[in-house]
Amino acid sequence: MTNHPVSDRLAHQLHFVRELDKLKGVLRRTSLIDRSRRENSAEHSWHLAMMALTFAEYAPPGTDLSRAIELLLVHDVVEIDADDTFAFDVAGNLDKLERETAAAERIFGLLPADVAREFRARWDEFEANETKEAQFANALDRFQALVLNDAAGDGGTWRAHGVSREAVLRRMAPIETGAPGLWPAALEAIARAFSASAASR
């Protein structure tokens, strides 16, 4: 053993890393493909980062893939405080930004200031959705829910919540911008969801 003390800086970083564990308990509306349970936001973020590696070729030319992955890893951390807001929950989305901004202040604020600024910049970039990297990341975030719903064999979450095909198409539009090569697959999945939905009524 040694007597080297853990620095105050490292202690703050460790606190943040322990805090991140809570994202594993934040549940999304989407279920796993086998429908055994709802997906949590930590494993969702991993799945998105893996999709970025898998679908790299569908990003707009010049996209910095590593940066897109960083945005995806960080984008849901605010849900530790603000919880997941269902995309089609109109009331919940009214104060979503306010709740999530307060969460970002607190959670990234656990870190030393320089590291906190880097994390906050990643989250801000994802939310602003202006850079190619953010647009690719946002496209994957939309597409992943679609892939899970589609593989589960029906309109899943949307049908349960009475979401219309038009609302889903609006929600998925960022895929066409941020990952245009995935758009045909998105359209096919939406078509399947709503034809299954219609058939089962």
Place this chain on the structure above:
Amino acid sequence: MTNHPVSDRLAHQLHFVRELDKLKGVLRRTSLIDRSRRENSAEHSWHLAMMALTFAEYAPPGTDLSRAIELLLVHDVVEIDADDTFAFDVAGNLDKLERETAAAERIFGLLPADVAREFRARWDEFEANETKEAQFANALDRFQALVLNDAAGDGGTWRAHGVSREAVLRRMAPIETGAPGLWPAALEAIARAFSASAASR
């Protein structure tokens, strides 16, 4: 809607992405900090990638952080077929490499050959543990279990399985190589685990 068909190439990539969903059902021996349940390998991989961003400054000089993150995202995918092998399970570790290699062949083999090669190279690099990036990634993989056990307030997994302090120190040695700046924190956590363990006997 459009008539653009989904290419055969994209169909294979989608199959791989659906397959990845199964990693969310592979349970590790480690519990979440709140001890509500065991951690799964997908959320574990996300946690590791976030630790790479948080602890970047503790990587050996010249480490390519983005590459280390890629290795961490990919390193446990083989567990979809091979399951998680407890680090201190001697019998389970005898055929671990064989089981995991077969898993890598099948799972990465779902992808188009060029993308499959990229994923396989990431997994091989992590396993070989020779590059700085792999050593940093392996260090974080060890350190994360330590952080969770420590935060849960006792020797947790180790105590339950009768693992000795010496075996834990051997298991954690890659932290000293791959992320030397985290080693003091590792030693402190190990010391706490075994003093708590002794006190409760």
